[in-house]
Amino acid sequence: MHPRTFTARACRNAASLAAIIAILAGAVPALAAPGPVGNRRPIAVSVPSEAAPLDPGATGTIPIRVVNPGSTPVTVRLTGQGVRFGDDGRVTISGSDPMWDGRIDFPASPITIAAQSYRRVGLTVHMPARIDPDFYFVGFLVTPLPNAAGNLTYINQIGSYITINVPGPRTRTLVADLHLPSFAISSGVDAKLHVHNVGKAAAMYWGENDTTATPGSSKPRQGLLDRSLLPAGRSRTVVVEAKPSFLIAMVTMHVHIFYPGRTDAATTEIVLTKHVLVVQPTALVLFGGILIAACIWYAHRRRKRRTQRPTRPRPRHPAKPTRNDARKRRSPSRRRRVPAHADAAVRVDRLLAQARANPKRTARSRPHPAD
């Protein structure tokens, strides 16, 4: 046999064997060892920090960045999704948004990002010719393609959105209320500030919480509320706090909410003022301590007075109370209150009782003085 022919045949056989092993290994997932069969997969998605200004009818490209901080390449697919905002910052990415269907160009096929790398992806937006000035949100999903087979396959996907600002005057209306008890036993008070967008357009708001306390600081303490975007029809509840300077103080909270009016060159303000009497627990402890100390002092003083009072010597033969004494001690006023004929009636009763006890005597006989 020619050496070259032998070598070629050997190579073919080896390749066939390797292919068979590979097919067997890939085709029988049930034979895989139990436990994790995939690897760690981090992904990140970044969007511009500011809303992209786009006029009606304009076309613009908004860049996003898909990052793979992991050690193995990741292949992801980008798809458009609808964005739904809830109260208190809840956001859901799901379904489709008819407003933006067909108006955003996403990459048609999956993109692969090398390990420790990123890809800039431009999302081209075709704005409708007629659209009101407002903020608009375009949602999308970045979904890694499965890279391992197991009974359970896990996919970590990121839903995000880009923000578009159609410039122009708009109707923004916010309402707010401040929930604060009028009395609190605590070291500080937390008030719930509820801001609700009742206007037709999303509104960016910010604010401050100026707190004064009497007694204490007459100069307001500023607490700042940073900018926050509130979509139309949504609300947000934030906690604002105040701390009194003294153990007991009347705290006044002035909360200011600012948001742009019809244009961004002027702002509108909502001012909310609430008062709360704050008693710090330390004050209660101190008061309790003072009360206990006062009670102890009073008891001690009373005991001391008793011990200092001169004691009367006990009589050797204490006088036994007699009926007459007892009668004497009775208040004259009480005696006066008893009707005069009552004594006579008592006397008659006593005589009748004696007569029954000693039937020899007549009921009318008088008792002998010697008895």
Added chain:
Amino acid sequence: MLHAVMRTKLRAGVVALALVFAWVLASAYQAAPAGAAALTNVSWSVSNNQVSATNVTYAFSFTAATTGTIKTITMAVSGAGLAGAPAIARNFGVGAGSVAIAGQTITYTVTAAVAVSAGIPIYLEFSGLTNSGTAGSYTTVITTKTAAPATIDTATSPAVTLAASNTAVTVSVAKSLTFTINNTAFELDLDPSLPALADQTSNVGLTVQTNAHSGYTLTVADNATGLQSAATGNPTIARVSTGKATSLAWPGAPNYGYTVTGTGATIDGAFNGTKYAGYVGAGEQIASRANATGGTADTVTIANRVAIDYTAPAVIYTDTITYTVTPNYT
């Protein structure tokens, strides 16, 4: 004679008193402008210091030196060439108002002027401005005024240099979220003959880190068919419950469900007390956070549990579980 002397002394006393009174009045009159002399902690910064740069944000901050009712605040920038259409990006320390630009002076007018105490920090930020086209050092004279208008306080800011030759450094931090899963697939080999093999759990570790102002929400979903086999009849292992609303303590075999624990994130109350829920094809929220995570990532651990007995056909069951995290940048 004595009366005359006394009368003279009295007259001198009255005159002296009048003089003292007049001096006090004069001092008081001069004290007001003297007190109004200087705003303190004055600063001025620009988001871009390149000449002729557009859409630049100017930020002014200062502290009121005199208690007064501020109606207008003027910021007169030195030189020439300031332009643009300013918008109010932020205002703290003074009430709502409007902004206008005339020449080199930006004027902020308070809509409903109220007294501002001395020592109150004031911050004004205006966007949409255009820098002067001339390179050089610029300062701004900031003046607070009453409705009269009378000056309450005034001061000149430190200089800002606009240049064409230097490198403008504008740091823009993107809104970002990183979502990590510790393994992407799991193999469970179950055997009904031994309890330890008949009831197994696969833990999935998720971490979330974001600078989103309003935090994020984490939802889970699985295939609509659940844990199902492709074998004849497509047998399934039943979900432990119809969703998180009907979560329950683990009832035993045959069931398939999950429970959630975590740090940093707020885990849905349905999973308190190690209660298990069945996955829902449409997805359900399991964890959330209302603010940015900062430097420490939130961790969420999901324990996927499958328990079988001899009623479960001996075939291979599969499911794909999707974890979706959505940042809220509002």
